[in-house]
Amino acid sequence: MTSTETGRAQVVNAADELFYARGIQAVGMDELRSSAGISLKRMYSLFPSKTAIVAEVLRGRTQQWNDGIDAEAAAHESPRDKLLSIFDFLDHWFREDDFRGCAFINSFGELGATMPEVADAAHQHKKNFIDYVTRLAVEAGCAPAVGLQIALLAEGAQTTAAITELAESATAAKAAAKVLLDSSAGQIDR
The missing domain is CATH 1.10.357.10 (Tetracycline Repressor, domain 2)
Incomplete structure (x- = not known):
């Protein structure tokens, strides 16, 4: 798995868990970044928006x-x-x-x-x-x-x-x- 695939998987897994437990709007990008264990800059390089993360x-x-x-x-x-x-x-x-x-x-x-x-x-x-x-x-x-x-x-x-x-x-x-x-x-x- 490439570093891009790994990073995307980290973000999607963290988002899935957080969104499902609390709702999409209740989860901010900084919290998502923290839960995924990556920088905000890295997260935005993997996904251009929260909408793209939700879709994934x-x-x-x-x-x-x-x-x-x-x-x-x-x-x-x-x-x-x-x-x-x-x-x-x-x-x-x-x-x-x-x-x-x-x-x-x-x-x-x-x-x-x-x-x-x-x-x-x-x-x-x-x-x-x-x-x-x-x-x-x-x-x-x-x-x-x-x-x-x-x-x-x-x-x-x-x-x-x-x-x-x-x-x-x-x-x-x-x-x-x-x-x-x-x-x-x-x-x-x-």
Whole structure:
């Protein structure tokens, strides 16, 4: 890894941790620099702005999400089981000590109206997730609309778990997804 790659990784890792724990606006560049262990001049040579850092953090969060969902799905064969494994992934995540909800929902709520990069990253992340879930729902013999319905269950579980601190939100959403899948399978023409 080059010194530039190492420096960028230090900044992104520190930013991810701080932004997720406290919010983007609450973290100043000097605090970020200090946490990353580099000079302010070096940090600005790696990233021209805080916006660029936020965008990179959100790219990393997308990768983390995709990797987690893919790893959980890899243990299953059928599209139905892969769909339901999303809620197993969520259940594990909700039980982590540092769980603070969805970084995309959090950042969109904080800066979506004033930072187009955040709005775009959140939009793309959520759209890709809906597309993934919809593809699996169709493969499981359901109408495409069921994909959006299951994605909404996952999104609702994330928000509920973050606000109420009820990790069992994932289990409840999974039970609802099972009912939805069972009542919709084989009815793709609806």
